[in-house]
Amino acid sequence: MAWRAGDLARDDSWIHRLDAEDIREIEEAARFSRTRQVDILGIEKDDFPLPRLATKIGMLREDIMFRRGFAYMRGLPVTRYDRETLTRMYFGISRHLGDPVPQNRNGHMLGHVIDIGTSVDDVNKRLTQTKAGLEFHSDSCDVVGLMCLATAMRGGESALVSGVAVHDEMMGRRPDLCRALYEPLTVDRRGEVPEGKQPWMRIPLFMWQNGVFTGYAPLEAYLQSARRFTDVQPTTDLQWQAMRMFLDLCNSDEFAARIPFEPGDFQYVHNHVVFHSRTAFEDWPDAARKRHLMRIWLSLPDGRELHPSIAERWIKIERGTVRGGVNIPDRRALTIPLDPTTPAFA
Template sequence: MLDVVEKTKKTEYAPGPVGGPFAWKSADLQKDERWIHRLSDEDIAELEAAVAVSRARGLDIIDIAKDDFPLSGLTEKIQLMRQDILANFGFAYLRGLPVRKYDRETLTRIYWGLSLHVGDPVAQNRNGHLLGHVIDIGTPVDDVNKRLTQTSTELQFHSDACDVVGLVCINTAMEGGQSALVSAASVHDEMLRRRPELCHALYDPLTVDRRGEIPAGKHPWMRIPVFSWHKNSLVGYAPLKNYVESATRFEDAPKTTEEQWEAFRLFLDLCNDPEFSLHIPFEPGDFQFVHNHVVFHSRTSFKDWPDSPERKRHLMRIWLSLPDGMELSEAIAERWINIERGTKRGGVNIPNRKNLTIALEPETPAFD
């Protein structure tokens, strides 16, 4: 029996502008680069030594635990990054890994081991990938049962089904593919200032296409708000615009109202406004960890280098659960299923998900 009940509890709105450290604008971070952390030669040597430890213990990458990847010298820097994620900016940026120095297995081992010191990996797609790839493999943009991350098209501001999404850059595109971040609180507060009724319209759930990743007992669409006010905190969730649009194909799904469409257009306009969006040119060896509940991310469309498959724009991605993460509103459970703080939560939880694995290379044509 499908879960079709939508709670009728009275909507609770933020009592006013949210403000706080997460409510930054692009100029704030352009003039103060405390959010960029850089790997020293000593840090890189420690990462390589931790790789050697994990290999000496005979561990496959997926079997490495945090204690199997010792980073005592990097502890302070990682703690500062987690503070940036949880309290300062809603994201952390680490720069300077010489990615072209390593074969794919070594680079993957470094990324996995470092990420374990940030959070706990969870499945990011129906293929059970704990670590996967963002690369154009030629997936048709109009395939409503696939995600858009394996295309070269623009990805409007959105959030993923995890506490933190991590990316590491291997290659950049010939043109485009620029990453951007935006503060959910800043956009919320500007909407509240300009059009409070439209801000409040996004506290009501939108109908979003699940793109074929359907948890047990659920519809192929979900109902989830952009903004929730929960325990005196703003919890954000930004669905991809394409997924809100493609949800209209389901005749049994509640329709997104005209007021909500107007509100969503204003929301995206503000997200894309240079006053609010921070554009960060990825460089090979850059790590980005984004707190999905308070910061949304996007990328521009891109063109890859012709006749050079080894130079294709390529990021590796990991989804992380934070045991000390935010308390989440019940609305998020429509996507996440489990939202309990202190547990491994989020990720793709569907009956036909494949066994957990790490993909060293992009998979075609089934990669998702």
């Protein structure tokens, strides 16, 4: 999984393209689940049968878990369908990969990555419903999925990086800085505080558990906003220096794979080994053309064993269970909002 950008340019086998029969099967599966009157949130794998596409999804899953740590499925004609059908398709396909988990305090099991005017300065909200750029980071789940419905007028460029490759480069160049990221960083929880926890957390970026590497990359903005807490050990000067090197490597042309989204793309990323980012963007004047991705967080029943430090964020990390997601006392009932302007943090 220690790939560099040039490796992906030379071999695009991580892209799994949908053909006409695949698309027909997805449409039929959506009709099948609707005919059975299965609510989108209640869809299980058997409610969304994909006997032909299952082979391609199996290859995609192998890429995610054991090969490069991510994969794309490309070619769904998204303009052909209404919002309910698209949501049903996305949720149904994703159920063949894993178990969805809630991704915010409102209990959203699918989220909309779209600018709704949320202030970037609000420390109790995340940045996904703004037009701000996002540094390389990981989410609180085994696999994060994005389905592209529309791209921005300018910017909004997505990129992936192998955390394994960046770790190894740091170890070779500056082992002292690499080692500093094995020590806990202080991260702002942004108002999502699990029961019995502080509004901040302490968690390393690099971890190993029984010979298996795990990375957890917080957004730099959340490290910065954690400075407001005075009752916790701060991120050290050496760790800030290490974070600068980490992000410089992630953003370099050697390591960052900048993959333009196309409408109809499905991107699935193994959060423990591959980190993702986006640049700031400017949207189209027409609201109907706004940059719009749909996001899902998945728990893998056969996912890797995780370092105990991950439990500080996830709470539940045991293999073979539905783990990860947002687990806080005031989380609302699980739901799937069809309206993309629904605030994730009302």
